[in-house]
Amino acid sequence: MIVLAGPYMGNFEQEVVSFRPYVRWLYDVAEFDKMYISTHANRTFMYKDFLPEDLIIPVSEDLSRDELGQDGYVHNTVTTKDYQIHLKLIKDEIIEREKCTRKDIQVYNLNYVKSRPPFSIYNKKFVPIHSFDDVSIDEYLGKVIFIPDVSETKDRLRQIRNYLTEKQIDHVIAGDLHTWFSKENVITNRIDYYENGWKYNLKLIVNAKAVICPLGSWTTICNLQSVPVFSWGQNIGQHKPDGIYNFGNRNCFIFPASIDTQEKIFINMLNLFFKELK
Numbered sequence: 001m002i003v004l005a006g007p008y009m010g011n012f013e014q015e016v017v018s019f020r021p022y023v024r025w026l027y028d029v030a031e032f033d034k035m036y037i038s039t040h041a042n043r044t045f046m047y048k049d050f051l052p053e054d055l056i057i058p059v060s061e062d063l064s065r066d067e068l069g070q071d072g073y074v075h076n077t078v079t080t081k082d083y084q085i086h087l088k089l090i091k092d093e094i095i096e097r098e099k100c101t102r103k104d105i106q107v108y109n110l111n112y113v114k115s116r117p118p119f120s121i122y123n124k125k126f127v128p129i130h131s132f133d134d135v136s137i138d139e140y141l142g143k144v145i146f147i148p149d150v151s152e153t154k155d156r157l158r159q160i161r162n163y164l165t166e167k168q169i170d171h172v173i174a175g176d177l178h179t180w181f182s183k184e185n186v187i188t189n190r191i192d193y194y195e196n197g198w199k200y201n202l203k204l205i206v207n208a209k210a211v212i213c214p215l216g217s218w219t220t221i222c223n224l225q226s227v228p229v230f231s232w233g234q235n236i237g238q239h240k241p242d243g244i245y246n247f248g249n250r251n252c253f254i255f256p257a258s259i260d261t262q263e264k265i266f267i268n269m270l271n272l273f274f275k276e277l278k
């Protein structure tokens with residue numbers, strides 16, 4: 001039997017917390033002669049630590065380039081009917097490669113729906129992400145990485161940016177297209193962002209002195225890669241030491257905060273974080 005995981009057309013956040021760990025779990029538990037994965041062309045590297053490159057089939061490049069159209073498990077320009085067409089094309093490619101029939105291919109994927117139903121933690125296996133050392137961004141390694149994700153207000157993130165500047169903390173702004181301060185982002189402004197942006201971000205994170213970001217998938221990645229991280233937000237339980245997204249990272253500094261949390265509280269927390277970091 002041939003297993004096909006995908007095609008995955010959703011965003012980076014859900015790929016990190018849902019699709020990739022689901023695929024890794026499936027790789028361990030499913031019985032198959034060969035396993036294929038289909039995902040975004042610029043994120044196939046996240047699977048190369050356990051699958052050969054020739055078994056990873058990218059989805060259409062235009063879907064990968066249209067980052068802002070990726071929403072949860074889906075892509076906003078691809079209807080359910082269109083999704084089935086993409087799936088058929090990928091099956092056709094596997095049939096041609098393997099000289100098999102459609103009945104020989106068993107498809108596994110997250111539900112292609114916008115509602116983002118939670119996926120059971122018991123059907124996931126989280127492992128660190130590797131295979132990004134073929135890109136060079138040495139001039140920014142070893143710094144504090146500030147990811148001003150749009151899940152937080154621009155005013156709040158400006159306060160944090162000002163803090164880093166005033167304290168003369170050597171830092172750079174990074175992240176994807178869902179970030180504020182785009183003109184200062186050292187990743188999204190690179191000429192090869194669409195091809196290698198995710199590799200650059202992960203290489204920066206893994207080699208960072210620390211990462212500062214609102215609570216979310218970037219926090220999860222830092223914990224997965226055992227990188228010091230400062231995050232804030234609501235529902236922090238999953239990233240606390242006994243949470244499912246902590247992964248044993250003792251340098252995960254998180255605290256509950258809302259839009260009403262005063263600036264001085266953030267400043268006090270940042271001072272405490274950098275004091276402990278030293």
